[in-house]
Amino acid sequence: MTKLYLVRHAHSIYTPEELTRPLSEKGRKDALNVTERLKEEGIDVICSSPYKRAVETVEGIAGHINQEITLVEEMRERTLSSVPVENFQEAISSVWADPSLTLEGGESNLTAQKRGVEGIFKILEEYTGKNVVIGTHGNIMVLIMNYFDARYGVEFWRELEMPDVYCLAFHDRNLESVKRI
Template identity: 45%
Template sequence: MKTTIYMVRHAESPYDEGNERTRGLTAKGKADVEKVTKLLMGEGIDIIISSPYSRAVRSVEGLAQHLNLEIETFEDLRERHFSSDEIVDLMSNIRNNFYNPEYALPGGESNADCQNRSIAVLKTVLKEHKGKKIAIGTHGLVMTLMMNYFDSNYGLDFLDQLKKPDIYKMQFEDLELKEVIRMWNE
């Protein structure tokens, strides 16, 4: 029995609005959410879950409203916490973590920690909702780490080419990833 996961990377978000948890979407991001909704509304999605961060929730909110579904948020799908201090070169830190997944800055979380917590949620969802179609509002790095758990081809190069938003349809049989299709076209 196939279970389908739609990974929905959040739409464009302003870096200067609110904090990591509360920042919303730009005007372009809001327009793109309408496209996400139109693209996914005919897929027969049964369940919508999300990171608790506003930009991820807002990226699947239109779909939830159209399908008359609630969005269930999971704290362990949140974005990776990089450090308790301000990071001067975030992208350099992200790249380095792909070569050393256990490394974490002071007060921060490693790629391995982020992957472990997010995969625990995904495995539970796959077991509890076998045969269903589930949309997940997520973040680029978290999505990459979850996909990487099942297939090492989803690494730094994959992360670098992701768009905001982006959508990947993943077909599973039990906990085995069988197929991945990119659905988002700009």
């Protein structure tokens, strides 16, 4: 059994630059809580989206187990659009209603999901039998979960917290269970 702990990043300070957006003061405090929640899980490996807020959310558990964080490009957040959207919630609803819909300069749900799932399969192959923390983002996390179980959709995404942690247990490439940590 391989366990993947998908960690939606903690609250961040909004900047238009996705890659370097840091955690807010509240986010840094909440990241400490993530570390506490994961300490008893027997974590072996830490991976993360290259986005700073995702890395900062899992730094504590990496330090606790004395492991470096492996950056996994496929775990970055989906690009909704390359231009500001007028109504974010409406835009999200649209792309979830039509998985092939692509907003200007963005990724469709299908494209982002394919990327995320490819990243998950690489991690499953490389770390078979391990407990792996993956620092990631809400939308790509739910798109990945949705690939394995259609119950995880836009309404589930709307209920996620910042941060949030879900353990996905796999046997080979088959999802066996999902548990909120």
